[in-house]
Amino acid sequence: NAGVTQTPKFQVLKTGQSMTLQCAQDMNHEYMSWYRQDPGMGLRLIHYSVGAGITDQGEVPNGYNVSRSTTEDFPLRLLSAAPSQTSVYFCASSYAGGAYGYTFGSGTRLTVV
Amino acid sequence: TQLLEQSPQFLSIQEGENLTVYCNSSSVFSSLQWYRQEPGEGPVLLVTVVTGGEVKKLKRLTFQFGDARKDSSLHITAAQPGDTGLYLCAGAHGNKLVFGAGTILRVKS
Numbered sequence: 001n002a003g004v005t006q007t008p009k010f011q012v013l014k015t016g017q018s019m020t021l022q023c024a025q026d027m028n029h030e031y032m033s034w035y036r037q038d039p040g041m042g043l044r045l046i047h048y049s050v051g052a053g054i055t056d057q058g059e060v061p062n063g064y065n066v067s068r069s070t071t072e073d074f075p076l077r078l079l080s081a082a083p084s085q086t087s088v089y090f091c092a093s094s095y096a097g098g099a100y101g102y103t104f105g106s107g108t109r110l111t112v113v
Numbered sequence: 114t115q116l117l118e119q120s121p122q123f124l125s126i127q128e129g130e131n132l133t134v135y136c137n138s139s140s141v142f143s144s145l146q147w148y149r150q151e152p153g154e155g156p157v158l159l160v161t162v163v164t165g166g167e168v169k170k171l172k173r174l175t176f177q178f179g180d181a182r183k184d185s186s187l188h189i190t191a192a193q194p195g196d197t198g199l200y201l202c203a204g205a206h207g208n209k210l211v212f213g214a215g216t217i218l219r220v221k222s
Binding site: 004031033035040041042043044045048050056058059090092094097098099100101102103104105106107 | 119122143144146148153154155156157158161163201203205208209210211212213214215
């Protein structure tokens, strides 16, 4: 049981480049979320999904796109990378959100130069 | 603006001491969760509290949810170096889980 798998683990991008951060879970969880973690700011919600075909914006959605075509996968797309998007990105999944708790991946450290 | 305010931001204590971390908000949450995160890893769920006034114990850790479901506390008894890490509270708000900024705990031996 792999849990939540994020790839890549590290990535360096040039300003203006685009890329997709991959997230997959094998627990048949309906809820999936993307967070970014910056020093002193905890985790901030970027986008989330409550099931295949359903996505919604979190606190800091600008510059990011998501889609959820399957229960297992929830990729995060950076459309045109900016230095302000340098951060550690975490994907998380939950059976039904709320009281069920979330399982997190080990993160992707992204640097935009 | 953080929906959840955590305090203190940083705590450095000696092994064997007790400590309490606080998580406060003006919003009501359907549940509140506590996570622990180590460097280079994702947060790991410690506990979820759902009912106002609920108290849960996990070995030396005691978690409490406020009566009005707006705040929570984490108390550690006789801290050990293995407790060192970043402690995060998170509140379920509709379909979203929002986090506090975290408390960095360092326990010195």
